[in-house]
Structure formats: structure tokens, C-alpha cells
Amino acid sequence: MIAEIGHFTLILALAVALAQMTVPMWGAHIRDARLMSFGDSAAVAQFGLLIISFLALTHAFVTSDFSVLNVVQNSHSEKPLIYRISGVWGNHEGSMLLWVLILGLFGSAVAVFGRNLPATLRANVLGVQASIAVAFLLFMLFTSNPFERVDPAPFDGQGLNPILQDPALAFHPPFLYAGYVGFSMAFSFAVAALIEGRIDAAWARWVRPWTLAAWMCLTLGIAMGSWWAYYELGWGGWWFWDPVENASFMPWLAGTALLHSALVMEKREALKVWTILLAILTFSLSLMGAFLVRSGVLTSVHAFAVDPDRGIVILGIMMFFTGGALALFAWRAGTLRQGGLFAPLSREGGLVLNNVLLSVACATVLVGTLYPLALEGVTGEKISVGPPFFNMTFIPLMLPLLLAMPFGPLMAWKRGDLRGVAQRLAFAAGFAVLFTVIVAAMTGPGPWLAPICAALGLFVLFGAITDLLSRARFGDVSRGEFLRRVVSLPRSAYGTALAHAGIGIMVLGIVGTSAYQSEKIVALKPGETAEVAGYQLLFKGIQPTKGPNYSEQIATFEVTRDGAAVTTLLPSKRLYNAPPQPTTEAGIYAAWTGDLYVALGDEQPSGAVSMRLYFHPLVRLIWLGAVIMFVGGAISLSDRRLRVGAPQRARSRPAAVPAE
């Protein structure tokens, strides 16, 4: 019964979305306020219906209702509660329901918080947003109904892929989808602006918080995925340039560029056409990501059972929205008025450089990801493009970006003083080089690129601090005045500095773990010792135990360093009951300088167990950096001037307030 309610509300949501797609846009066309305001109530109603539908599916999973096909295929009565809940989106149908739910959430947020948007813009945005919802709801109802019944109901389910039964991965999809789908807001605003043929700084001020929120969620979602791959897959890597990873990384790159170009548009009314194009492309890349992941056209280590037939429908949806929006763009972009002038050496110029580098980098990732498909289509040759390609193309593009990053926020708008900024950054650059030389001398020879990248990472980190200090006029004013200024700096300044510092910290982690990692593959019998990166690991033996829905073989290692006990590591191999599938749980010890990591392999006839031992220096900084970026985004989002729904007030503030 509850499953039928879920199915029924899904159909109702489609009906509401159809009305929301047409009525407000017609109202905007004939300037009828009543028709336009229909969009608000429709958006809220649609979201409400989708919540009911989502709760119905969650109920089916939590209560293990095995008369629902989706639950049978993806759940099991023995599974712990958290994984019965995450199982809702751990499959194709359920994850599509989560997708439309988030789509509805963003739409209703515009209706509720966008009260002071111009009525026609709001009506058009809600109309475009609803059209995306219609496409995905039709897709779900006709090809991927999560509420399909099965008769007779089996006694128990087939279970969720054990590798997905993990806390980080339980919350990875919701964040990732909030990112992907959040970019639909930028898309809807862009299309609505093109329909109206009018776009100004206020438009950017409305779009930026949505894009920022989506970007934050995507950052965290990707980081969670990377963290999971690191400890769950037992091979110790954190990024593989796999097509599925690239699928999430491309919207991130484009979205990062969009955040920065929207800034130029908000402050200086320049780059209008480019910002609109970027908004369209960012969401298109999100849709392409969904297509690549689901269709299975590319070989991926992260591919779970995929379905090419339904993937093709997503390709169709993507082509419809991208093609339609680009056609509209080609038709209407000429009508957008040009904005403010600026010199190449200025804050705007820096942001343009950021945009060029990020979008070109995004394009190289796109080429590398799709080239195997294209070549197979043309010549029939099957190839793969691996990490060496991306390292050779992506890294050279990121180095100038890192170098330019500390300069950007310190440059003035319109016309910047490069020499003055360079003087202010001299300390940051000096510290960065000094640190790097000391560390390079201590660690000994490594790849030549590593110290350069480390210096750039430190430069970005110190540059972010310099930015805050110089905004508070450190050195120019008395200490009391300086402290007062530090406290009263706008939150968006802290947000920028934190996000940039997060990148710097992440770069340090990447350099540390890629250039100075130690790895050892050994086979040990109980009582034997292996050594990696100065740690001695004594293998004590293997004990069997039982978990809630798996049996487990836990190995015990006594870890010592120079004779002093450090910790006990307990890596294990699990065999899940349903589906019967083994997983490897790494044993990790996090020291200040890095992670000691042990993953078990097979037992050999002689009784020895093969295993992989790693030491990953600074690897945690990668995810710490991502978290800092998320926090920076959140602080920036809480800035009163950026707050959703408060754009007008900020604008009408008296101009007499001193700038600094």
C-alpha cells in the first residue's frame, strides 16, 4: 500500500511539474501576476509530493518489504539500519528518485527564498527547473520505477553490494547529487535570463549563492568518494583518473570557473555572455556525468552493474537540454549588453585567467575521458587513456593557476598594481621557498617536480593568509585597530581565503603522497616482521570473527618504531552473507607525518599471507583541504551580502561607507 502511495505521488509530482513548466512561463510572457505566482505553489507542492514518494521508498527499504522489486534486488533483512536507508539510493531507480527530490528541493527553495526576485525571472526559472524535473520524472516512471512490485514476494532480498556498505559511501551520493543537481539552478537562471534577454549584476548576485552551495556539496561529495576509495579498495590510491571520477570532476572544474566568473559579473557587470555559457555547460557536464556513470560505455574500475539501454535515455535528456540551451544562447546572447571595462592586469584579469585555465583543464579531462569512445567509433580500436595522460596535460595547466592564485584576491578591480601585489606576496613566496628547501634537504632526492609543486602549495596557503592580513592593513595600523579590522572583515573574505588555503593544503597532500610514498608487497607467516618507512610491523596471526551480516578474518599487527610500541593494526577480509562477496578492510594508523596502511591479500599454500604495506606521507591533507574548502564556502554563504533573498538590501547600502 505504501509503495503504491509512493508511486502515485510520483505521478502526481509529474503532473504538477508539467503545470509548473507551462503556466508560470506563459504568465511571464503575458505579464499575468497570478499565473506567475502559480509557479511558487507548484514548486512547493512538487517538492512535498517527492518527499512523500521518497519516504515511501525509504519505508519499503527500512521495513524490508520484499514485495517491492527494487528492495529485493538491493536489500537484505540482515543489513544494519543505516545501510538499509543508504540502500535507497544505492541503486539506479532509487538514486534517480533522490536526484528528482534534490531537483525539487532547489526549485522550492527558489519559490520560498526568492521572494524578491523579479516576478518574471522567478516564473521563468521555476518553469525551466520544472522542465528538467519533467524529463527525469518521465524517465523514471517509464523505465526506472522504483516501486515496481514482485509477486510472489521472495523470502529475502539479494542484498546491497558489500563494498557500498560503508559510512562514507552512504553519504557520498546525496552530496554528489546535491552538487550535480544544484548546478541545475545556475542552468535554469541562465536559460531564464536568455528568455528574458536581460541580465545584470543582480542576476549574478542571485545565482552565486546557489552555485556556491552546489559547489560545496560537490567538493565534499568527491572528497568522500576519494576517501572511500582510499581505505575501502585496499590499493591505497586516492584518485585514479577513472572515467567515473572524471565524470564528477569535470562539473567541479566548470563549476569552480562559474563561481569566479559570476563574481566578475556581480561586481563589474563584465563577462556576461561567458558566465551564461559556463552556467549551461556546467549543468550539461553534470548530466553527462550521470550518463557516463550509468551507461557503462567506458571501462571503469568504479562501475557497478550498469544498464546501457537506460543510460542512452539520459544521453537523450542531456542532448535535449544542452542543445536547446545552446541554441537559445546562440540566438539570444547577442542581445546581452556589454559590461564594464578592465585592464588585463586587474582582479577581473586574474579571474579571467582562472576561467581560461580551469575551462581548458576541464576540456583536456573531457578529451581524455571521451577519446576511447570516439576512437572505437571511428576505427574500432579499443584503447584506454590512463593516469599518465592526465598527469601530462592537467598538471602543467594547474601550475600557472596555483602560481596566479595568491595574486588574484590582492589585485584591485579594474586596474591592478602587479608590482605592489608582488611586494606584498614576497614574504609568502619567501617562506614557501624556504620551507620547501628545508623539507627537500631532509627528505632527500625525489622527483624534481615535487619540490616545485610543494612550494606552490605553500605559496597558495601563505598567500591566502597574506590576503587576510593585508585586507586588515597589517603593519599599516596600530595593533588594536588591526585586530578590530580582522574581526570586522566580511565573511566572504574569510571564505575566499579559506577556500584558497584549502587548495594549497590539498596540493601539499597530493605532492607528499604521490612523490614520497613507500610501498611494499610481502608475504608473511605469523611471527614474521616487515618494515616500511621506519615502522616495524609484527604479524601476530589471523582470528575469525562475525559481524552483523558478514564473517571476518582479522589480522593483528604490532607496530613499533625504533623499539617503541606505536599501535596495533587490525586489517581484515570480510565475506558478506548476501550477496556472498569478499571485501578488504585496510588497517590504517594515522600519524602526524602520514598514514601507515596495511591491506591483506590471499593466503598462500605455505600458510603465509600476502599483503600490501604502505606509508602515505601527508595523505590526510588531501581530504582536510577539501573540508576546509567546504567550510570556506559555508562561511562565504553566510555572508549577509551573499545571503539568498537579501540582494536588494545590500545594494542600497549608502555608498559613503569606507571601502576598507
Place this chain on the structure above:
Amino acid sequence: MTRKQRRGILIGSGVVILSIAAVLVMFAFRESIVFFHTPSDIAEKKVEAGKRFRLGGLVADGSVKRAQGTTVQFAVTDTLATVNVSYTGILPDLFREGQGVVTEGKLEPDGSFIADTVLAKHDENYMPPEVAKSLEEKGVKLGPGAQHKSGTGY
């Protein structure tokens, strides 16, 4: 500076960066593309020893031998031809006889394959598309598990 000159500088620098990237991409493609072959392709296409490629097919039944130390021997087959593979390292959890596998490495002069990577997969029912397609082309029937009607968004 006029608007036109400024725009020229902007577009010019964009084009420069784009062309640098294009050169990098061409160069990287020449250096780092890895071809995919099945065991019978090796004879057909005369794949040279010492060249890096991906070898895909099914793990032959009864072929997995764990020697002393961490080296594992197994055979990859597309039912028409079989290649012996030797790999030093930890095999992925879902590595099994009779299932699809993709390995990366080099051919030795004696015709055996030294793999440095065995691609892990996360799902028992996942068959890498190249393997599925080449096996289909060679006329090998795949079991019903090869295509499984459910997917996730990871």
C-alpha cells in the same frame, strides 16, 4: 587601450593557453595511450613484445597458481587463444576463475604476459565493456550474469 585591443588581449591569451593545451594533449596521447587486446588479437595483430597494452578476457578455469612469495600465475583466455599471465601483487577481491578480467603490462619474448596491474572491479556482475564486446565478437556466449539490470550512481 580601446575595448577592441583589450578584447584582443583576452582572446589572444585564451587562444595561446588553448593551443598549449592542445599540444600537450597530442603529445600525451602519443606517449600514454594503451591499446586493448584479447589473447587471440595478439597473434592476429602481431603485438610486439615489450609494448605496453591491456590484456582482457576470462580467467581460465583451473589456471590460478599461487607460488611462493607474492607472484601469482594465471591464464587469460577468449576461448580461441590463451595467454599465461604472471602478476606480482595483491589480486582484487573479485578476481575469480571463469570471470572477466583486464590486466595491464607487457608481453615477454616467450609469449607470456607480465602484468603490473590487474584492474579491480567493485561488482561481481560487472564485465568491462571491451571484454564483453570482444568476447561477443569472437562468438563467446556470456552467462546471464554478464548483464545485470540494476546500477548505481557511484
